[in-house]
Amino acid sequence: MAIERIDRELCMGCGLCVESSCPTDVIRMNHREIKAYIAHPQDCHVCNLCEMDCPVGAIYVSPEYSRRMYLPY
Amino acid sequence: MNSLPQPEIVSTDVLVIGGGLAGVWAAIGAKELTPNVVLVDKASPGRSGASTFASGVMLAPQPGDDLDAWAREIVEAGDFLNDQEWVKILLDEQMDRISDMRRWGIPFLTDDKEDLVRTMGRGHLGTRVLLFPSFKLMDGVVREMRKREIRVIERVMITHLFTSDGCYPTSGRVVGALGLNIRTGKPIIFKAGSIVLASGQITARYGGGMCDNLTGDGVSMGYQVGAQLTGLEFCTTTNLSTWQRRFQVTGLNMIQGAGAKLINALGEPFMQKYDPVLKERAKTVYLGLGCTKEVWEGRGPLFFDMRHIPDQSWDRLEVVVHKLIYMFEKAGIDRKKDLIEVSPTVQFPASPSMWGGVRVDSSCATNTAGLFGAGSVTKCQVHGTYSVGGVNLAYCCVAGYRAGHSAARWAMALGPSETKIEQAKLAVQKLNEIAIRTRGPKVDEVWERVVALLAPSEVGLVKHAKRLSRAREELGNIREQGRSVIAETPHELAKAVELENYLLDADLAIAASVERTESRGDHYREEYPYTDNENWLKWLILQRVNGSLSPRLFTEPVPFERYPYQPTTRERIPSRVQVAFPGGY
Numbered sequence: 001m002a003i004e005r006i007d008r009e010l011c012m013g014c015g016l017c018v019e020s021s022c023p024t025d026v027i028r029m030n031h032r033e034i035k036a037y038i039a040h041p042q043d044c045h046v047c048n049l050c051e052m053d054c055p056v057g058a059i060y061v062s063p064e065y066s067r068r069m070y071l072p073y
Numbered sequence: 074m075n076s077l078p079q080p081e082i083v084s085t086d087v088l089v090i091g092g093g094l095a096g097v098w099a100a101i102g103a104k105e106l107t108p109n110v111v112l113v114d115k116a117s118p119g120r121s122g123a124s125t126f127a128s129g130v131m132l133a134p135q136p137g138d139d140l141d142a143w144a145r146e147i148v149e150a151g152d153f154l155n156d157q158e159w160v161k162i163l164l165d166e167q168m169d170r171i172s173d174m175r176r177w178g179i180p181f182l183t184d185d186k187e188d189l190v191r192t193m194g195r196g197h198l199g200t201r202v203l204l205f206p207s208f209k210l211m212d213g214v215v216r217e218m219r220k221r222e223i224r225v226i227e228r229v230m231i232t233h234l235f236t237s238d239g240c241y242p243t244s245g246r247v248v249g250a251l252g253l254n255i256r257t258g259k260p261i262i263f264k265a266g267s268i269v270l271a272s273g274q275i276t277a278r279y280g281g282g283m284c285d286n287l288t289g290d291g292v293s294m295g296y297q298v299g300a301q302l303t304g305l306e307f308c309t310t311t312n313l314s315t316w317q318r319r320f321q322v323t324g325l326n327m328i329q330g331a332g333a334k335l336i337n338a339l340g341e342p343f344m345q346k347y348d349p350v351l352k353e354r355a356k357t358v359y360l361g362l363g364c365t366k367e368v369w370e371g372r373g374p375l376f377f378d379m380r381h382i383p384d385q386s387w388d389r390l391e392v393v394v395h396k397l398i399y400m401f402e403k404a405g406i407d408r409k410k411d412l413i414e415v416s417p418t419v420q421f422p423a424s425p426s427m428w429g430g431v432r433v434d435s436s437c438a439t440n441t442a443g444l445f446g447a448g449s450v451t452k453c454q455v456h457g458t459y460s461v462g463g464v465n466l467a468y469c470c471v472a473g474y475r476a477g478h479s480a481a482r483w484a485m486a487l488g489p490s491e492t493k494i495e496q497a498k499l500a501v502q503k504l505n506e507i508a509i510r511t512r513g514p515k516v517d518e519v520w521e522r523v524v525a526l527l528a529p530s531e532v533g534l535v536k537h538a539k540r541l542s543r544a545r546e547e548l549g550n551i552r553e554q555g556r557s558v559i560a561e562t563p564h565e566l567a568k569a570v571e572l573e574n575y576l577l578d579a580d581l582a583i584a585a586s587v588e589r590t591e592s593r594g595d596h597y598r599e600e601y602p603y604t605d606n607e608n609w610l611k612w613l614i615l616q617r618v619n620g621s622l623s624p625r626l627f628t629e630p631v632p633f634e635r636y637p638y639q640p641t642t643r644e645r646i647p648s649r650v651q652v653a654f655p656g657g658y
Contacts, residue, residue: 023116023125024286025255025564040564042517045278045285046320048396049120055255062321063400068521070279070528071315072361073368073421 001066002044003059009031010058011035017050026050042066056070074561076505077253077354080497080608086109086484087477088250088265090291093122094469095448095476096271097214098170100223102477103269104630106486110223110477111263113252115230115286115567119215122273123449124469125207128282130194131470132163132463133171133203138624140164142199147464151457152593152649153610157636158435159454159506162382163471170470171203179213181205194625196637210466216279229254229261230567232289233500234268234298234444242299242617244444249492249502253570257562258508260501264492266484267443269476270295270366270431274424274449275308275578277527284425288569291450292424292450293574295431296581297622300439301614304429304452305578306585306596307459308422309533311361315416316377320404325377327351331386333379335360335415337372343453346655358534358595359653361417365530367375376412396423421533422582426466427453428595429582432614437476443483449475458594507569509520513557516568522551523572535658537599538587552576581615581624589613591636592648599658604648606640 003026006017019025022042027050029040034057045065051059087103089096093112100112114121123372132142143164148155175181182190182204192199199335229252237245247268252261296302313335314321325333334342335353347356347363355363364375382390387408391398401408424430428569431439431446432453438445448469455464527533532544555576560566591605592598610631615624634640651657 019227021120025567027117028256043285043564043568044378045283047283047419048533049125053120063322063404065320067278067517069315069318069321069418070524071318071416072528072530072534073364073373 001062001064002046003041003056003061005060006036006038007058010056014055016053016055021049021053023047023049033063035040039060074508074563074566076509077258077260077501080262080501082262082264082445083111084264084490085109086266087111087269087480088113088263089269089271089477090250091122091271091273091448092215092225092647093271093273093448094124094211094466095377096122096269097218098473099269099271099360099447099477099480100218102219102474104221104223104477104479106327106478109133112218112223113226113229113231113257113263114213115228117227118210118218118225123284123287123334124466127207127466128462129205130202130463130466132167132461132467133189133191133201133204134164135191136168137188139199145638146198147455147460148202148457151456152604153462153581153640154612155457155460156317156454157638162435163455163467166471167467170467170474173472174213176217177203177213177217197461200461207231220543226252226261228256230570231272231294232369232504232570234294235435235496235500237491239493239496241297243441243621247298247507248442248490249497251290251497253504253563253567255563255567258566260496260504264490266479266487266490267445267540269480270444270446270450271448272450273471274427274647275430275508275575276420276423277524277575279418279524279528281418288571288575289424290571290574291391291446291579291600292430293577295439295444295446295450296383296577296615296617296652298444299617300441300444300501301432301468302430302452303612305422305582306589306613306617307428307594308424308582309419309595310420310423310425311357311534312420313360313364313415313417315356316404316406317414317420318416319599320400321418322400324399325397326354326380327390328379328397331382331390333377333382336373336376336378337367339372343367343372360533361530362650362654364417364533368577374414375416377415378412379408380410380412392581392632414502419528419534421527422579424449426459427451427456427468428459429585436479437472438479443487447472447477458596460568487534504566507558507560508566510557510559513559514554516560516565516572517552519555519558519572522554523579525578528549534597535599536597539589541583545580548580548583552580575620584624585615586614592650594649597648597650602651602657603645603649605645606643607645610640610643
């Protein structure tokens with residue numbers, strides 16, 4: 001649900017998603033391995049910016065929300 | 074978490090809070106007049122704020138247009154609550170902003186003679202908008218900002234504003250702000266000659282708007298130092314965008330344009346009952362009202378039917394709503410075979426269309442000295458209630474640039490900031506209280522409660538004083554709980570501050586909604602369903618006047634004696650909602 005995967009094989013640790021793409025600070029850098037990881041999945045608002053910006057296609061964002069959606073009726 | 078590290082101090086002439094379209098334009102404007110400009114953003118400019126997800130339309134007056142007719146159209150659509158001086162400013166100056174952005178290489182859609190392609194969208198009669206990919210707009214303006222060597226501080230959230238007299242509300246001026254690095258927890262004390270609020274709209278964590286972090290922080294912070302707010306009673310937004318109760322996608326109106334239908338459980342297309350002319354292309358608030366009425370009367374659930382859209386239309390749609398189609402594919406939806414359940418979301422309070430926020434004059438100054446505002450943190454007074462599509466982004470450019478100039482002039486006239494270190498220490502201490510707390514609810518638990526409280530149609534869409542007051546009371550309980558949240562990381566600490574800001578904004582929006590005893594624009598009161606031009610051609614203003622956070626509410630008549638466009642009647646008339654739903658609710 002929401003951001004689901006960052007492929008460790010593909011991720012080259014460029015940090016674009018960590019530094020720039022994600023507006024809600026979901027993704028952080030594992031500095032020891034120089035790989036991005038999902039730190040705050042509950043805050044993903046499914047904007048897809050990380051998936052769109054990732055130069056190697058390492059990120060997969062599911063369209064489904066991870067939090068409950070409240071309908072108006 | 075541990076208490077926060079020692080703060081760092083940053084001094085500047087102008088501090089711009091927020092790096093969306095308005096903030097970036099403010100920084101560029103300020104930098105023309107002073108070398109010392111700092112822009113701070115809790116995310117990263119270019120991928121931050123609602124501008125990144127904007128629909129890609131911007132109001133585009135050009136030399137030779139009949140601007141008098143444009144202005145009249147905007148004022149009529151805005152139910153005459155527009156600040157007509159602002160309307161004129163927007164139309165005049167937007168031409169220059171477009172020229173600037175074309176020079177910067179922003180890829181606005183042009184024809185083979187390189188003339189701008191202008192088009193009509195929702196609600197346009199004579200006014201026109203231009204089209205562009207919104208990411209590229211933001212990439213372009215941010216590139217220009219970086220070229221100008223403006224200092225940009227990222228992943229730092231502003232949590233408090235400082236005042237020269239140390240008081241909230243202040244009778245002095247705004248002199249600085251406290252920032253919190255949301256990753257390291259390091260506080261930054263900003264000493265600033267002036268501040269431009271450009272921190273964006275009010276939204277809750279409903280999702281779907283893709284702006285879960287735009288929690289009305291600037292509206293709350295501005296209010297706390299004494300800045301007037303206006304238009305909060307109009308802050309209801311409806312998105313028809315929840316698919317299968319699982320996810321949200323925007324861009325629906327393009328598919329509706331291609332002929333998609335909304336049908337109820339009986340298989341009837343129902344929007345033609347409520348808006349025989351526009352049908353599915355009606356303003357989203359009417360879609361929300363129409364869906365609510367169908368479901369309340371037992372004809373739910375509701376479906377989106379695009380099975381009959383021909384392949385060649387999909388080929389065209391592929392270009393403009395690529396992401397929506399991509400999302401369908403990801404979710405395993407066959408748009409050519411499946412009926413898809415849809416539902417509106419009602420967000421209240423939410424101000425993506427700049428219905429309400431901090432009140433600024435035509436120089437983008439608030440009533441609090443040293444504090445300026447632009448973009449959706451402010452009430453866009455061009456709109457009135459809400460006028461036509463494309464005004465929002467045009468306003469970000471025009472108001473941003475103006476705010477930057479005004480703030481720079483102010484800072485240069487007054488000299489360096491007199492931030493009192495004691496006030497900054499007190500603000501850090503407040504954050505520390507949350508940081509070191511070990512027992513209490515998590516921030517997300519409290520968010521869940523507030524979203525559940527305010528999501529139903531009968532609170533923020535079909536409003537009634539009785540229900541609003543009940544919601545306000547319950548909101549008070551939630552605010553009480555919100556005062557004891559815990560934060561295990563700086564990330565959570567920032568979210569705790571966001572929550573507090575949103576809860577205050579929500580309380581103020583409910584108070585404003587109760588006060589306006591008529592229906593106008595997207596504000597619909599069940600017990601006052603008409604538009605009352607006799608008593609309510611007025612702006613409703615909220616201001617903090619003492620140590621308590623409760624607002625003083627007062628009105629100001631729209632100064633028609635100074636304005637060119639006059640309302641056709643000063644009597645009660647059927648509201649737009651009444652016209653669409655004559656049977657009422």
